[in-house]
Amino acid sequence: MDNQEIHKQEYNITVYTENQIGLLNRIAIIFTRRKINIDSLNTSPSEIESIHRFNIVINESEDVVRKLTRQIEKQVEVLKVYYHTNDDVIWQELALYKMSTDVIAEKVSVERLLRENGARAVVIRKDYTVFETTGHREETDNLIKILQPYGLIEFVRSARVAIIKNSKGFNSKLREFERLEPGEDVIENEYLNKGQKVFTM
């Protein structure tokens, strides 16, 4: 193996699937079976009815990632899988920070804090205030460091969502996919948004 192959880095795996119970398990097994840790996993409905999109982040070599994506694509309900390095995607994570409103009001210059960290107050109540930031890990981490001394009550961060820089969007990708790998009787993209009528189940 040359260096290129064993060089590990973050990869963003994007999976388009049908909306099917149990599929998350099937996909997760592909990673756990190979003892690969998932650093971040986000799944949500895509812009197309009955199609879901997964964003999975792992730290691996490209060779491993390529094989993984093929195994994922083998799953019956998976339409298409792409993988990209961080350079190829634009990504965000959402973070929420809960602070005591008193402490914030007394000790921190809220305005400065918001400006310098691009944060937004989502909720301000008598007892607590919730701030929100979005960004890369380092950015959201940064605000933790700042708030920690003032008694951070609770913190939560979302999984990563990523948009592929180079893509023409899923609609056209799917069209291309169905053109290159036609199933029997499938022409172009006429089945988009037809949900139940298209899926045999």
Place this chain on the structure above:
Amino acid sequence: METQTIAQEVSEKTAEPAKSPTTEVSGSEALLEALIVEGVDTIFGYPGGAIMPIYDALYHYNDKLNHILVRHEQGATHAGQGYARTSGKVGVVFATSGPGATNLVTGLADAQIDSTPLVCITGQVFASLLGTDAFQETDVINITTPVTKWNYQVTDATEIPEVIAKAFYIAKSGRPGPVLIDITKNAQIQKFDFAGYEKCEHIRSYRPKPIVRPQYIKEAAGLINSAKKPFVLWGQGVILGSAEQEFKAFVEKSGIPSAWTVLGAGAIPTDHPLNVGMLGMHGNYGPNVLTNECDVLIAIGMRFDDRVTGRLDKYAKQAKVIHLDIDPAEIDKNVKSTVPVWGDCKETLPMLTALVDKKEHTEWHNKFKDYTRQEVEQVIHQELNPTTAEMTMGEVIKQLNEITKGEAVIVTDVGQHQMVACRYAQFNQTRSNVTSGGLGTMGFALPAAIGAKFGAQNRTVVAVIGDGGFQMTCQELGTIMQSGIDVKIVILNNRFLGMVRQWQELFNARRYSFVDIESPDFVALAAAYRIPGKRIDDRKDLPSALNEMLNNPGSFLLEVMVTKENNVFPMVPQGCSVAEIRLK
């Protein structure tokens, strides 16, 4: 019904049936109707509480669906596999929930790794009880997810027609595999308007066959035509794709020496002049050594299993690799290909054949012949014509072959006898070697032979089993007895778990740790199941005993006592390169 008057009831019964395209059926009946449309004739199964409505419905389908009552659900899956492997159709299995379903797991795992099409139907507790640890409730979907190509839980009868159609389509299309459908009891009972059954032919997200890309075919043909020492490795993909004719045409035109994986055996006859033997750990000398000498390696419908490749970093490094496979995930998985040929080999092989030059490769063939000569001298001759007092496994297989003229279906269990049978049996026809290749499941052969016979009723089916493996599923003698099927059973008894003993001898300095296995009187055991049998330990009795077995109108068990400590050679020791294959 109670509120109806008798008159009403009578008038309803005598009235013309409403001209409705739908009929009201239960989920169970819909399932059985679906199986009939799918062409199912035989089901292997075992009933229980959670699948009783299906069995109740089955009572009325006796004339259309032949149900074989096995003695253990593992036996049902292996029988389904045996059926699928000889018939080319989908094996169908029924089991109840909980323990019935968990007993299927070994067979599912075996079918998954050997790409065998199965549809298993399991009963499940009422949907309202799911997740409550109800009696015999097991999370079958999650347990079987890693060992199925697809699985699905039905909780409403109306789903049944579509789900079953999907199950069959997925099980048999593309790279085949096992599918499990778990049906809750309420869905089996529930009545619904059944609008008929339609087979599934398309699932949007599923691409059973990758599209063939002609530019790769061209590149592959170019490499083959310029090769000095091309070498073909073929696997079960050729058989699964029913591409035996296309494959034969390809090797005959290109004149390339061709070797097979255990599951590929028989795709072209063993004695075909271009067939140079078996690959892998106990394969033939030439094919293994010359893998590391060929210049172009053409892998067809095989997946470079580690039992075939040995050490990957020393595997065919000098060769350009062309890999034909229907499963895109197999290409570049273990061995990097120079030219990937995605597709069904039934489609890709003729395209390739059209572009390759007609050649002989005489000099290259002679190399294989040299190695064969060495292997015959050092291994095969002694194995097949022993001078020892005790019989060898090899000579039993050789004689069996001579009598059956290479026409029998040979079903093997796992161990030394399996490797010996694969090495020395002659396969004149395709779909003749039924064995557990990828999982190596002891206990496979007896139930698989039952299924194999149902799948190929006009052929002689001989199960070759070790004394260890036989004892894993010997209760299936009961299935043979009850179904009256004709399966010939040969137990090669070396009074050891032979294959493990061989490893202990070679690699653990003869520390024979728990491989000494005692057996019951197998002939008496068979007799208890009303199956005739015989035990021999003298070479002179071998031909007559084999003839007696084969001429017996029904099943027969023949126990042959063979040398206790005999090894299967050649052997590529674990962690060695294929070129380091040992002859002793």
